[in-house]
Amino acid sequence: MALSIHVNGGTEPKQFQEPVENPEFDYSQRGQWLRAAVLGANDGLVSVSSLLMGVGSVKQDVKAMVLAGFAGLIAGACSMAIGEFVSVYTQRDVEMAQMKRDGEKRSPTVDENDRRMEKKERLPSPGLAAGASALAFSVGAVLPLLAAAFIRDHKVRMAVVVVVASVALMVFGVMGALLGGAPVAKSSGRVLVGGWIAMGITFGLTKLIGLNGM
Secondary structure, eight states: OOOOOOOGGGOOOOSOOOOOOOTTOOGGGGHHHHIIIIIHHHHHHHHHHHHHHHHHTTOOOHHHHHHHHHHHHHHHHHHHHHHHHHHHHHHHHHHHHHHHHHHHHSOOOHHHHHHHHHHHHTSOOHHHHHHHHHHHHHHHHHHHHHHHHTOOSHHHHHHHHHHHHHHHHHHHHHHHHHHHTOOHHHHHHHHHHHHHHHHHHHHHHHHHHHHTTO
8 A cells, every 4th residue: 555645835844943042041040150150259359359448548568458358358258158058058948848838739740750859950059059159259359369469569559459350340240241141331330330339438438447546
């Protein structure tokens, strides 16, 4: 028995096509590691740069600035790691509890169990998030610290810290915008201006307190 195949219009529709990039890609899916990396580095950069500017406003000794900056790096990295660990662990506990309540309401099927296991595997790891935050903070914090450590002249040292911090802020702002799908100019501008404000306030208030003899 012969088997005939009819093709409409003399053309055969394509059965396989190259995957097309989805323009509606959800950039928020990158939020966990983006926040722990780029924003963590930005926090380290702004914190230690501001700390160096504050100490430098009342102390011209390079050793005092470097020691204060190093202490800020260690304290900030530990704070970021602990805060991220607690935050992610709390989020994980909430989602696990919700999945448990959903499973108690109905008898789970094989498909539902598979989906639940997949969802558990996709939950963020508190340890990895904490380590990423500490590392990112340290990377950002070490930039102004290294810039200040090898310059003896006080005024030049302060200027170099501001320049290095400004360039790094622009880079982090652009990286965050590109990875998060946000406008590059607005994002990097906000990061840069925010860093300048933090350094300026720290410099001004510390100098004011130092002039009053405290």
